[in-house]
Amino acid sequence: MSKPKSLFEKVWERHIVEEEGADKPAVLYIDLHLVHEVTSPQAFSELDARGLKVRRPDRTFATLDHSIPTLAPDADGNRPYVTAQAKKQVETLEANAAKNGLRLFGYDAENRGVVHVIGPEMGLTQPGFTVVCGDSHTSTHGAFGCIAFGIGTSEVGHVLATQCLAQRKPKTMRINITGALQPGVTGKDVALTVINTLGFSGGTGFALEYAGPVIEALDMEGRMTVCNLSIEAGARCGMIAPDQKTVEWLRGREYVPQGAAFDEAAAQWLTLKSDDGAVFDKEITIDGSAIEPMATWGTSPDQGAPIVKGVPVAANEDEERALKYMGFTGGEAREVEKVDVVFIGSCTNGRMADLRAAAAIMKGRKVAPGVRALIVPGSEWVRVEAEKEGLHQIFLEAGAEWRLPGCSMCIAMNGDFVLPGQLAVSTSNRNFEGRQGPGSRTVLASPATAAASAIAGHVADPRQFMQLESA
Amino acid sequence: MSNQEPVNSFSSRIVVLPEANIDTDQIIPARFLTTTTKAGLGKVAFNDWRYNADGSNKPHILNEIDPTEHRVLVAGNNLGCGSSREHAPWALMDYGFKAVISTEIADIFKSNSLKNGLLPVVVSPEIHDKLTQNPQQRVTIDLESCTLTLEDGTTVTFQVEAFARQCLLEGVDAMGWLLKRLPEIEAYEQTNNKAA
Numbered sequence: 137m138s139k140p141k142s143l144f145e146k147v148w149e150r151h152i153v154e155e156e157g158a159d160k161p162a163v164l165y166i167d168l169h170l171v172h173e174v175t176s177p178q179a180f181s182e183l184d185a186r187g188l189k190v191r192r193p194d195r196t197f198a199t200l201d202h203s204i205p206t207l208a209p210d211a212d213g214n215r216p217y218v219t220a221q222a223k224k225q226v227e228t229l230e231a232n233a234a235k236n237g238l239r240l241f242g243y244d245a246e247n248r249g250v251v252h253v254i255g256p257e258m259g260l261t262q263p264g265f266t267v268v269c270g271d272s273h274t275s276t277h278g279a280f281g282c283i284a285f286g287i288g289t290s291e292v293g294h295v296l297a298t299q300c301l302a303q304r305k306p307k308t309m310r311i312n313i314t315g316a317l318q319p320g321v322t323g324k325d326v327a328l329t330v331i332n333t334l335g336f337s338g339g340t341g342f343a344l345e346y347a348g349p350v351i352e353a354l355d356m357e358g359r360m361t362v363c364n365l366s367i368e369a370g371a372r373c374g375m376i377a378p379d380q381k382t383v384e385w386l387r388g389r390e391y392v393p394q395g396a397a398f399d400e401a402a403a404q405w406l407t408l409k410s411d412d413g414a415v416f417d418k419e420i421t422i423d424g425s426a427i428e429p430m431a432t433w434g435t436s437p438d439q440g441a442p443i444v445k446g447v448p449v450a451a452n453e454d455e456e457r458a459l460k461y462m463g464f465t466g467g468e469a470r471e472v473e474k475v476d477v478v479f480i481g482s483c484t485n486g487r488m489a490d491l492r493a494a495a496a497i498m499k500g501r502k503v504a505p506g507v508r509a510l511i512v513p514g515s516e517w518v519r520v521e522a523e524k525e526g527l528h529q530i531f532l533e534a535g536a537e538w539r540l541p542g543c544s545m546c547i548a549m550n551g552d553f554v555l556p557g558q559l560a561v562s563t564s565n566r567n568f569e570g571r572q573g574p575g576s577r578t579v580l581a582s583p584a585t586a587a588a589s590a591i592a593g594h595v596a597d598p599r600q601f602m603q604l605e606s607a
Numbered sequence: 608m609s610n611q612e613p614v615n616s617f618s619s620r621i622v623v624l625p626e627a628n629i630d631t632d633q634i635i636p637a638r639f640l641t642t643t644t645k646a647g648l649g650k651v652a653f654n655d656w657r658y659n660a661d662g663s664n665k666p667h668i669l670n671e672i673d674p675t676e677h678r679v680l681v682a683g684n685n686l687g688c689g690s691s692r693e694h695a696p697w698a699l700m701d702y703g704f705k706a707v708i709s710t711e712i713a714d715i716f717k718s719n720s721l722k723n724g725l726l727p728v729v730v731s732p733e734i735h736d737k738l739t740q741n742p743q744q745r746v747t748i749d750l751e752s753c754t755l756t757l758e759d760g761t762t763v764t765f766q767v768e769a770f771a772r773q774c775l776l777e778g779v780d781a782m783g784w785l786l787k788r789l790p791e792i793e794a795y796e797q798t799n800n801k802a803a
């Protein structure tokens with residue numbers, strides 16, 4: 137019998153064009169390359185300088201998400217770009233896509249959106265694929281059993297020119313999450329717990345596989361959230377074995393095989409799982425039943441804690457520095473953290489399941505006075521679906537803003553940002569100093585927690601609102 | 608990227624930023640990423656640490672030193688975590704750095720740095736302490752032998768991925784290396800049903 141293999145090894149081996157050696161990396165084939173406006177211009181310039189074109193336009197897809205405005209154009213159709221340079225960046229991608237024959241999900245496309253939201257949504261992301269993008273949260277696509285990782289602009293150029301990357305095989309780590317989640321606990325809380333357990337660099341050099349009953353019970357959106365945050369523990373990718381849920385989620389989407397060919401593909405996808413006895417370089421277990429709604433309190437995503445436990449006391453200099461930046465003393469209850477901004481969106485939590493969770497809390501309630509709540513769907517498809525379900529009405533009636541899709545306040549480069557000193561509860565993925573604008577302070581949390589915090593006006597455990605409803 | 612200058616041996620004074628977990632958002636904030644070139648990013652390297660909102664200087668070591676004299680950045684643990692933006696090494700190199708030293712350097716940042724000729728050097732906590740305790744010192748970095756020599760004469764070896772090291776030493780560019788493999792890539796596509 138052949139040696140048992142992990143999910144990662146199975147997918148990796150299928151994409152080896154040339155084996156790795158002591159003095160050379162493997163040549164890894166890339167099935168899907170997603171491109172956006174911010175990390176691609178210099179890569180296209182490099183191709184131009186060498187007189188090359190994109191080698192596989194059929195495997196390369198572009199979208200506008202990072203620097204585009206989320207406000208509607210004016211009566212003359214002018215988009216409210218934050219700067220002329222942002223506009224130029226968008227136009228550069230439009231020109232590069234046209235010149236190379238790439239499908240661009242541009243302004244008029246019904247599928248435009250945040251790169252890691254639209255890939256799966258369109259069925260571009262398929263189990264067993266290798267997926268790359270010049271964006272660290274490419275790990276999101278791992279939820280479909282893909283090896284998916286972020287690359288720099290030089291490597292974007294490599295893939296555009298050759299459809300391959302020079303890569304060393306990473307080590308593997310399996311994270312088993314046992315038990316069952318308590319009501320009110322979501323994929324985001326699982327992810328923040330995993331990062332908190334591993335630490336900010338605990339995943340460096342590893343490809344993660346998430347497994348166990350908690351992962352199996354999560355819906356695809358929850359799994360994407362978990363994989364999305366792999367990079368925040370330093371891992372370049374995180375994966376989950378495809379199952380029947382994965383298959384049903386993908387069925388009928390634009391780019392997956394249709395009809396009988398789909399079932400054939402699905403049968404093959406379902407073989408993509410770690411064999412019994414597969415060996416990992418590291419394996420850890422987390423008790424899923426003990427996970428509670430989480431919120432970060434510091435300036436890196438691993439600095440999080442269950443909301444009910446309050447802000448921890450600093451254990452070292454780094455934590456002290458983080459607390460100081462956040463304006464917390466340590467040891468206080470989360471209720472004292474007055475919230476200025478709530479941001480619900482991003483590739484971490486900008487999908488339908490996320491908006492539904494937020495709407496369930498906001499329904500019939502009002503955003504607390506003085507709080508600015510911004511709801512930004514992850515894609516045009518999400519926006520349209522949400523409007524069909526009337527979610528936008530719930531948000532608007534609660535006093536929140538409902539925007540067009542984009543990265544928005546997750547990266548704060550399009551004109552949506554948090555003012556200096558303001559405290560934001562965000563469903564995004566990074567609470568670095570100034571990530572949401574110079575001097576901004578960010579608390580990362582789930583959509584339910586963000587919505588609850590908007591209503592309460594302070595960082596709040598969402599279960600209090602859920603209990604109210606059932607009472 | 609294409610006409611990589613070979614990197615080998617150099618000596619320089621260091622500059623120390625003791626903070627741990629310096630993410631690429633600190634190295635270059637996102638609002639400067641709307642550029643479509645690589646040029647001129649040195650002036651916004653560590654922008655929010657170096658300047659006030661009105662553009663005036665904050666008291667910060669990077670505003671005080673002569674970058675041509677300080678080509679080696681020594682940073683706290685886990686340097687370069689976060690976003691994959693290659694603008695981070697572009698900004699550091701444009702500022703004047705040729706090498707970065709930490710006890711841990713994040714994966715993507717390390718890979719991006721190597722592709723641009725910015726040398727990432729991972730050292731033990733003991734060596735890191737020796738560097739930070741004498742933050743004015745001059746060090747020598749030799750890529751051929753993969754050694755770092757401190758002012759007190761201590762010499763340690765560091766690891767650089769073999770292929771990246773060869774690319775840097777010989778000025779080989781990785782895209783060219785991949786382009787030479789196009790026949791193998793085409794053969795792979797044929798046998799794996801991935802042809803266009």
Ligand code: SF4
Pocket residue numbers: 201202250251252271273482483484542543546547564565
């Ligand atoms: S939503 Fe945020 S993390 Fe996701 S792709 Fe956009 S900027 Fe990156």
